[in-house]
Structures are given as structure tokens and as C-alpha cells.
Amino acid sequence: MRLVITASCVGTMIEWYDFFIFGSLATILATQFYPPGNATVGYLQALATFAVGFAVRPIGALLFGRIGDRVGRKTTFLATLLLMGGATSAIGLLPSYHQIGVAAPVLLVLLRLLQGLAISGEYGGATVYVGEHAPPNERGYYTSFIYTTGTAGLLLSLLVIVAVRRSIGEAAFAAWGWRVPFLLSAVLVALSYYIRRRLEEAPVFVELKAAGRLSDSPVRDSFGGRQWRTIAVLLLGLFMGHAVIFYTGQFYALTFLQTALKLPPDVGFNVVTVALVLAAPFFIFFGWLSDRIDRRIIVFTGFALSAIGFYPIYHWMAAAAQPLNTPLLTLLVFIQVVFVAMCTGPLGAVLIDAFPPQVRYTSVSFVHHAATGWFGGFLPLIATALVTRTGNIYAGLYYPITIIVIALAVGLLWLPNHQQSARVRDHA
Numbered sequence: 139m140r141l142v143i144t145a146s147c148v149g150t151m152i153e154w155y156d157f158f159i160f161g162s163l164a165t166i167l168a169t170q171f172y173p174p175g176n177a178t179v180g181y182l183q184a185l186a187t188f189a190v191g192f193a194v195r196p197i198g199a200l201l202f203g204r205i206g207d208r209v210g211r212k213t214t215f216l217a218t219l220l221l222m223g224g225a226t227s228a229i230g231l232l233p234s235y236h237q238i239g240v241a242a243p244v245l246l247v248l249l250r251l252l253q254g255l256a257i258s259g260e261y262g263g264a265t266v267y268v269g270e271h272a273p274p275n276e277r278g279y280y281t282s283f284i285y286t287t288g289t290a291g292l293l294l295s296l297l298v299i300v301a302v303r304r305s306i307g308e309a310a311f312a313a314w315g316w317r318v319p320f321l322l323s324a325v326l327v328a329l330s331y332y333i334r335r336r337l338e339e340a341p342v343f344v345e346l347k348a349a350g351r352l353s354d355s356p357v358r359d360s361f362g363g364r365q366w367r368t369i370a371v372l373l374l375g376l377f378m379g380h381a382v383i384f385y386t387g388q389f390y391a392l393t394f395l396q397t398a399l400k401l402p403p404d405v406g407f408n409v410v411t412v413a414l415v416l417a418a419p420f421f422i423f424f425g426w427l428s429d430r431i432d433r434r435i436i437v438f439t440g441f442a443l444s445a446i447g448f449y450p451i452y453h454w455m456a457a458a459a460q461p462l463n464t465p466l467l468t469l470l471v472f473i474q475v476v477f478v479a480m481c482t483g484p485l486g487a488v489l490i491d492a493f494p495p496q497v498r499y500t501s502v503s504f505v506h507h508a509a510t511g512w513f514g515g516f517l518p519l520i521a522t523a524l525v526t527r528t529g530n531i532y533a534g535l536y537y538p539i540t541i542i543v544i545a546l547a548v549g550l551l552w553l554p555n556h557q558q559s560a561r562v563r564d565h566a
Contacts (some may be wrong), residue, residue, distance in 0.1 A: 146264040149330040154291020156226035170234045185519040191254035192515020195507035202259025203500030207356035211340045215263035222256035223327030230320030262503025269490035270342040281486025282425020293414040356500040375553045379545025380481045381514030382538035387474035398531040399459040417475035424483030433484035440480030445542040491556040
């Protein structure tokens with residue numbers, strides 16, 4: 139299990155690192171790849187390009203999910219790792235708008251599409267791979283390690299950006315140094331690929347293949363019968379709430395510090411970095427706890443705390459910025475990341491419990507990435523647009539809070555306890 143966890147987490151963390159570098163550097167990418175003029179419009183264009191990578195994720199989930207359920211878990215997430223690394227490194231080599239004109243944003247969007255397709259095959263695959271190796275009564279604990287990788291990838295991207303920025307200076311970073319974090323991806327991917335090559339195929343898949351019980355059409359079977367209801371309830375009653383909490387509590391917190399509160403880039407990066415490091419163990423804790431109590435209780439508590447807490451927390455962040463109180467800002471972001479951990483730690487086990495192994499890769503990937511792509515990925519763009527339109531720096535919170543309340547209502551009314559039914563199935 140140690141090798142399974144390490145290899146799966148390292149690869150997935152690197153893919154998230156690749157994915158988040160783009161969003162973390164959106165303000166600089168806006169000046170590099172879009173026409174000069176209105177800085178706000180350029181920033182919105184960069185966020186729209188960031189969102190494109192999310193829009194295609196449900197498509198990638200079905201594409202790579204089918205391969206994972208037909209060909210194998212290991213083969214699929216090796217392929218997605220190489221695709222992500224190639225696309226990210228290519229962004230680091232891409233000529234700017236000043237060099238090739240309108241071709242620059244077009245190529246940037248295409249590479250972002252490839253990133254979106256790659257991460258949609260990776261995350262579900264790693265979760266399934268770890269969950270199928272884990273003992274059924276410890277799925278929450280073991281799969282929670284995979285769900286730390288999104289936060290760890292964001293943290294790694296921030297650390298690399300801060301290190302490069304400090305080593306070469308702000309002017310050089312804005313001119314060419316921003317390319318270094320993208321190019322570093324090639325080295326990280328090569329290391330992860332080497333580690334993952336040592337893994338064996340998931341035992342559940344090997345048994346299904348040997349018995350001739352693989353699904354002929356994983357996509358059709360994922361939505362056939364009453365499976366579509368399971369997917370719909372998980373998507374609308376659990377994962378769309380998680381998606382907006384994940385991106386509000388971590389990514390939008392950084393955006394708010396930089397754009398709304400106008401803090402220097404290093405201050406925002408340092409605040410979020412420290413908060414992520416301090417809150418990281420809570421992902422594992424809540425995953426462990428979910429093996430002992432109903433996973434829904436933990437997640438829905440995180441939903442309620444987020445819906446109630448986000449608005450006052452962001453007001454307190456504004457107060458802590460003028461005059462600057464870095465420890466208080468860090469505490470406020472830390473609290474948000476703990477909310478994220480409550481909603482995230484148990485989710486891998488929830489998905490494994492909900493679907494049979496014949497269609498597990500496809501179903502898990504689709505639910506996760508449809509929610510993240512449709513509801514979470516567009517959050518920075520929607521929130522920034524709301525703030526721009528209204529002139530109210532807190533207007534961006536209206537969107538996630540509304541989604542959280544809807545998800546909480548749907549989940550409380552219709553989400554069954556898959557944990558109990560999975561234990562019966564596993565025992566049989």
C-alpha cells in the first residue's frame with residue numbers, strides 16, 4: 139500500500155501542479171498572450187482560458203474512463219500523466235502575443251484543452267486504483283491521500299512560483315521567469331512516470347478481466363438502469379457543493395487577496411501557502427474519520443459551515459488587509475481549507491462505494507469532473523465577473539454560497555448511504 143499510495147499521489151499531485159500553475163499565473167499570462175489595453179478584460183480572458191480546461195473535463199472523464207474500464211487502470215493514468223506533462227511544458231515554450239499575434243491565445247486554449255482532458259482521466263483513475271487496493275473498511279483513510287493532491291499540487295505551484303520570483307526578481311519573472319514553472323513540469327513528470335512504471339495493475343481489474351466480466355460499453359452501462367440516478371444525486375447533492383468549496387477556500391482566496399484587496403503577490407502566496415501546509419493533515423483525518431461514522435455527516439457539516447462562514451470570513455480578510463495582519467489572514471484562509479478538507483477527505487471512498495467495479499473508472503471520473511468542470515472550474519471567472527459588474531468585492535461569493543445551499547438540500551433529501559450498501563456488496 140505504501141508504494142501504491144506514493145506512486146498514485148506523486149503523479150496526481152504533479153498533474154494538479156501543472157493544472158494550477160495556469161490559474162496561479164493568470165495575471166501574468168493575461169499580459170503575455172492577449173492584446174494589450176484593458177487589464178481587467180485581459181485578466182477575464184485569461185480566466186476564461188483557465189475555465190476552458192474545466193469545461194472539457196466531463197468529456198475527458200468519459201473518454202479515459204472507458205479506457206480505464208476496458209484496458210486497465212495503470213495504463214490509463216500513465217497516458218494521462220504524459221499528456222498533461224507535454225501540454226504544460228509546451229505552454230512554457232509558447233511564443234507570446236507580441237511575437238505571433240492572435241495565434242498565441244489560440245494555441246494557449248488548445249493546450250489548456252489538453253490539460254483538461256488529461257486531469258479528467260488522472261484523478262478518477264488514481265482514486266479508483268487506490269480504493270481497489272485498500273481494505274473496504276479503510277477506504278476513506280487511504281483514498282483521502284489522493285484527495286490531498288489537489289491541495290498539494292496548488293501548494294507546490296505556489297512554492298515554485300515564489301522561489302523563482304524571489305531568485306530572479308519581479309521584472310525578470312514577468313518578462314520570462316514565468317515560463318520556468320511550466321518547463322519544470324517535464325522533470326517532475328519524468329520522475330513520476332518512473333515511479334508509476336513499477337506498479338502492478340489493480341487486482342479487482344485483473345480478476346474481472348480473467349473472469350470475462352469487463353463491461354463492453356462502460357459509458358452506456360454507467361448511465362443504464364438506475365445508475366443515472368446515482369450519478370445525478372452524487373453530482374447535484376454532493377460533488378457540485380464540494381467543487382465550489384474547494385475552489386473558493388483555496389484558489390479564490392488567493393485571487394481575492396491579489397485582485398480585490400490589492401496585496402503584493404508575495405503576501406498572497408505566503409498566506410495561502412502557510413494555510414495549506416497547516417491544514418493538509420485534516421484531509422487525512424476526515425478520511426480516517428469517515429471510516430468510523432457516516433461519511434455524509436462529515437461532508438454535509440463542511441457544507442453548512444462553508445455556506446454560513448464564507449461571507450463573514452471574507453469581510454474579516456478585508457479588515458485584516460488594512461492595516462496588514464498576516465497571521466490573521468493566514469488563520470482565515472486556514473479555516474477555509476479545513477472546510478475544504480471536511481468536504482474532500484471522505485469523497486474518494488464515497489465514489490468507490492457507489493459504483494460497481496465494471497464501470498467504476500468511468501462513473502467515478504464523470505461525477506467528479508462534471509462537478510469540478512461545470513461548477514468549480516468556472517468559479518474564478520464567474521466570481522470575478524460579478525465583482526467587476528457590481529463593484530462589490532464580496533459579490534463573487536454569491537455564486538458558491540448559492541451552489542452550496544442547493545447541494546446541501548439535494549444531498550439531505552436524496553443521497554443514500556452507499557457506505558452500508560458497499561459493505562454488503564464487498565462481503566458478498
